[in-house]
Amino acid sequence: MDAAWRSDRHREPAPCALDGLREPRWARCLLIATAVGFLGILLLAPLAVVFAGALSQGVRAYLAAISHPDTRAALRLTLLAAAFAVTLSSIFGVAAAWALGKFEFRGKSILTTVIDLPFAVSPVIAGLIFVLLFGLQGWAGPWLAAHDLEVIFAVPGIVLATLFITFPFVARELAQVMQAQGTGEEEAARLLGASGWQIFWRVTLPNVRWGLLYGIILCNARAMGEFGAVSVVSGHIRGLTNTLPLHVEILYNEYQFAAAFAVASLLTLLALVTLVLKALLERRTGKMEGW
Numbered sequence: 001m002d003a004a005w006r007s008d009r010h011r012e013p014a015p016c017a018l019d020g021l022r023e024p025r026w027a028r029c030l031l032i033a034t035a036v037g038f039l040g041i042l043l044l045a046p047l048a049v050v051f052a053g054a055l056s057q058g059v060r061a062y063l064a065a066i067s068h069p070d071t072r073a074a075l076r077l078t079l080l081a082a083a084f085a086v087t088l089s090s091i092f093g094v095a096a097a098w099a100l101g102k103f104e105f106r107g108k109s110i111l112t113t114v115i116d117l118p119f120a121v122s123p124v125i126a127g128l129i130f131v132l133l134f135g136l137q138g139w140a141g142p143w144l145a146a147h148d149l150e151v152i153f154a155v156p157g158i159v160l161a162t163l164f165i166t167f168p169f170v171a172r173e174l175a176q177v178m179q180a181q182g183t184g185e186e187e188a189a190r191l192l193g194a195s196g197w198q199i200f201w202r203v204t205l206p207n208v209r210w211g212l213l214y215g216i217i218l219c220n221a222r223a224m225g226e227f228g229a230v231s232v233v234s235g236h237i238r239g240l241t242n243t244l245p246l247h248v249e250i251l252y253n254e255y256q257f258a259a260a261f262a263v264a265s266l267l268t269l270l271a272l273v274t275l276v277l278k279a280l281l282e283r284r285t286g287k288m289e290g291w
Contacts, residue, residue, distance in 0.1 A: 050268050053261030065262035066171065073239040074247040075266065078160065081230075081243065082223035085162040089219050093170025094212065099202065100171075101178025102186060112175075115168050126164050127232025149287060153235030162231035166219045173215035177208045214281055225267065248275040 054062050065071065096115060100108060132138050134151035144151060151157045183243065185207070189199045205212075227245040234241040244267050245255065251260035 011080070033233050047268060050261055050264050053257060054265040056261070057258040061258055062262045062265075065259035066154045066266060068259075069249060070242065071244075071263055071266075074242045074244045074263070075143050077155065077241070078224055078243040078245075080155070081162045081226075082220055084159045085166045085223040086216055086220050088163055089167040089170050090216055092167055093172075093174055093215060093219075094205075096171040097174030097178050097208075098200070101181075102183055102204070109118050110126075115175075118165055118168050123161075123165055123226065123228030124232055127161050127229035130160055130229075130233050134160075143222050150276075152233050153237065153241060155241070157233035158230050158241060161233045162223050165226050165229055168224045169219040169222060170212065170215035173211050173218070174208055177211035178204070181207055210281065210284065214278070217274055217278050217281065221271060221278075224270055 017251060054065075083251060096111065099105070100112060131152055133140055134144060134157065135141050136145060136152075138152075140151075151160070185203050186199050189203050194202070225245060226243075227249075228245055229248075231246060232244070234246055236242060238247075238250070242250065244263060248260050248263045248267070251257075
């Protein structure tokens with residue numbers, strides 16, 4: 001027995017089944033170089049071009065462009081539209097995800113399809129739909145005109161268009177999380193006598209808070225960069241209905257290239273902040289889940 005134990009102790013370990021699947025070093029280096037080169041061409045190079053163009057006429061011209069009254073108005077409108085879109089999308093997303101992830105009911109597949117609708121419809125078509133609904137010649141146009149209410153070529157139209165484009169993000173993110181978690185904790189809370197609202201606030205919502213924040217970040221990024229639908233309903237009125245993407249287009253079409261790139265750099269900085277928040281949230285979520 002002692003000799004057998006010694007022989008087993010010094011026996012070579014069995015080769016891992018995954019050892020044969022390891023790629024050679026040159027293949028790994030080639031794949032990494034390809035990925036880095038692809039990202040450099042499609043991501044880093046455009047960023048460098050934006051900031052180089054923004055500073056092409058010096059720091060003073062850059063500061064003058066981003067501090068122009070029209071630029072400030074476009075920035076305020078962009079943040080306002082994003083704030084409304086994120087708030088309303090979050091409320092709708094939580095309600096829709098709660099229904100889809102925790103309950104079974106008739107029309108569940110229809111609700112899922114409706115949530116995915118903005119991904120299937122072109123943003124320009126979405127903007128045109130709002131014009132046909134709320135424009136002067138639209139279905140609700142005469143009533144709105146009679147009550148001195150403006151939707152198209154005004155801030156409400158921009159908010160509606162932004163909301164239509166962005167409302168699926170929170171709902172889709174949370175629905176997946178809630179479906180993966182199941183209903184075990186909610187059923188246990190119900191057996192202990194908790195009410196529906198108590199279950200939602202103390203069990204369901206805390207369990208999906210990171211997914212909710214992740215969906216909000218994605219929704220905010222999409223709202224700030226929306227162009228197609230907003231372009232149709234805005235009317236391109238300087239200082240009133242121009243968001244930052246529309247203001248960039250106007251400046252570029254007027255051959256004010258340095259100013260256009262300067263305003264574009266603001267959007268780029270907002271996008272980079274969003275990406276940093278997204279990365280931090282993913283890292284925090286991974287630690288919470290033990291990745």
